[in-house]
Amino acid sequence: MSLIPSIFGGRRSNVFDPFSQDLWDPFEGFFTPSSALANASTARDVAAFTNARVDWKETPEAHVFKADLPGLKKEEVKVEVEDKNVLQISGERSKENEEKNDKWHRVERASGKFMRRFRLPENAKMEEVKATMENGVLTVVVPKAPEKKPQVKSIDISGAN
Template sequence: MNLVKTNPKLFFPSVMEDFLKPDFMGGVQSFSNTIPAVNIKETETDFTIELASPGLKKEDFNIEIDENVLTISSERKLESESQNENGKYTRKEFSFSSFKRSFNLPETVKEEDIKANYENGVLHVLLPKKEEALPKPKRFIEIG
């Protein structure tokens, strides 16, 4: 199984960060794009992808397959608000986080039986192998 690498960084990230930090109100802007870490495990019967993504809900994920490429993506919008004593906003910050990970699937994966489960901040994607890719049991041949 191959990992398709993507890097959605801003152009000239250090120049942009220096220019935008700190803002005139004393706050700090953060434009960090984090891509979750992945573990890929292979057994005799399947592959398992474990994607570390704490703080998300299972509804935040989008998993799709197109031409033997499995893509896991997520988009989330967060809103943080501050008020002064009159109830008028002096600062209102929006945050948008997203990621996209793609994996080239081997031909041995049975695409119609792929399952996903999100538990304790880790997305588990089970990719069972096709019957012909499974190891054959040991056979004894009688001598005639």
């Protein structure tokens, strides 16, 4: 079991993975405006949504990404391919309208924008990316090109026995 996920807030990403652009920011929350400090739990909840959690697994056929995006509709999420091998998942959850007569006792659901980017290896078929959203879970499948096997050519050996 790795110590990295427990140190960095339960992340499954590998800090030694050259394809991961998910970097830990030691100053995250350090320069927080004083209004946000007054309600630290709200700031923490918003940060949790803005850094949407994404699982990335590689199968023999494809790279599969799963993102938990509860409460979002597929129209509120974008899946894009950038620079031929960067997958970008982004979106925004709008803040609920507040009425003057409303008295909030607790705000735990996060709102705001999020964006995650993943640099994929050369074998990813970026032109065949498929995305589906069901029950608040976005699934993005990036097929892989078949592994190229080196061509081997036998050479006849000439000469006397």
